[in-house]
Amino acid sequence: MAEEEIYYEMLWDCTQCNTKGLLGDSHRHCPTCGAAQDPTERYFPKEGEEVEAKNHKFVGADWSCAYCSSPNSQAAAHCTNCGAGQDGTKPVALVADKATPEPLPSTMPTTAPKRSMGWLRWVFAALALVVIGIVFLFTSTKETTATVAQRTWAREIQIEQMGRVADSAWRDSVPGDAYGVSCSREQRSTKQVPDGQDCHTERVDKGDGTFVKRQECTTRYRDVPVYDDRCSYTVNRWRTVRSVKADTQNAMNPVWPTVSNLNANFPGGGVGSLGSEREGTRHESYVLTLGSGGKTWTCNVPENVWSKYQEGATTPLKVRLTGGADCSSLK
Ligand SMILES: [Zn+2]
Ligand SMILES: [Zn+2]
Structure with missing residues (x-):
């Protein structure tokens, strides 16, 4: 904010005698016919036709006389036109500078069409009903008696091998044990840097027959690329290379497959050297597999549940309306 503002005269037109371009501060009354100034007739002068209000002291916006509508200085206790008091009066309305660009109208309509809300509510209600129906279809069950037709199990151990893995990363996240690192400059991101200012002059109605000019500035930014080192490298990592499986139908006691012939010491180093293997x-x-009345269901269950059911045994089983079995009903 400038310490010493320059005040310029607002202009007004006399509606009584049609004299135009009267000064807002100097001409409180029309010099031609003597009519009091109408503050609602104030306007900004054209560019280049501004008249400075010399020695002007701003004491606040004028108050509008409740009896004769004349504008009076904040410093005046009584209307200079009719003598009425200041008490209970309002300040004059300020004039907006039409030369400054208006804020762009929002692309969204300010009032949402209320009519569409009605049918939208019905759509939501119908959707909710459909969802409730689907949930009901998938959750409601009826109990049936099923026979255990088959029991199967499978166990698998993955075998991992230490091997070379090629990868790439920004320099700050290259692993400490990487080797064969080669980097090159690449754009990693962009940042915004200040790039001058966009300024325009705004004229502000002070409400006492004068206006001031104000510089309104906004900082402009531009995108600048940020470069960093992109590195390709090799690391030694455990990777799954094969698996050992064991599965037997109907066997009562599942066992883990035997892991043999691991390359534990290859090619001369210990576990962790290139080519060595371990269990993963x-x-x-x-x-x-359960059956009832010509229908069959397969249930994946925890081992402790599985071991309770002998082949040929009967058990209650909850079946959904959609036909699927609720395997969690097996306990
Ligand atoms: Zn006049
Ligand atoms: Zn008055």
């Missing part, structure tokens, strides 16, 4: 993740599954 284990997977297991236990399946009961």
Whole structure:
């Protein structure tokens, strides 16, 4: 904010005698016919026709006389036109500068069409009903008696081998044990840097027959590429190369497959040297095949549940309306 603002005269036209371009601060009354200034007739002068209001002291926006509508200085206790008091009066309305660009109208309509809300509510209600129907179809069950037709199990151990893995990363995230690292400059991101200012002059109605000019500036930005080192490298990592499986139908006691012939010491180093192998993740599954009235269901169950059901045994089983079995009903 400038310490010493320059005040310029607003202009007004006399509606009584049609004299145009009167000064807002100097001409509180029309110099031609003597009519009081009408603050609603104030306007900004054209570019280049501004008249400075010399020695002007801003004391606040004018108050509008409640009896004769004349504008009066904040410093005046009584209307200079008719003598009425200041009490209970309002300040004059300020004039907006039409020379400054108006804010762009929003692309969204300000009032949403209320009519469409009605049918939208019905669509939501119908959708909710459909969802409830589907949930009901998939969750409601009826109990049937099923016979255990088959029991199967499978167990698998994955075998991992230490091997060379090629990868690439930004320099700050290259692993510490990487080797064969080769990097080149690449654009990693962009950042915004200030690139000058967009300024325009705004004229502000002070409400006392004068206006001031104000510089309104916004900082402009531009995108600048940010470069970094992109590195390709090699690391030694455990990778799954094969798996060992064991599966037997109807066997009562599942066992893990025997892992033999691991390359534990290859080619001369210990575990962790290139080419050496180790046991990795284990997977297991236990399946009961159940039948009733010509229908069959397969249930993947935990081992402790699976081991309770002998082949040929009968058990209650919950069946959904869609035909699928609720395997969690097997306990
Ligand atoms: Zn006049
Ligand atoms: Zn008055």
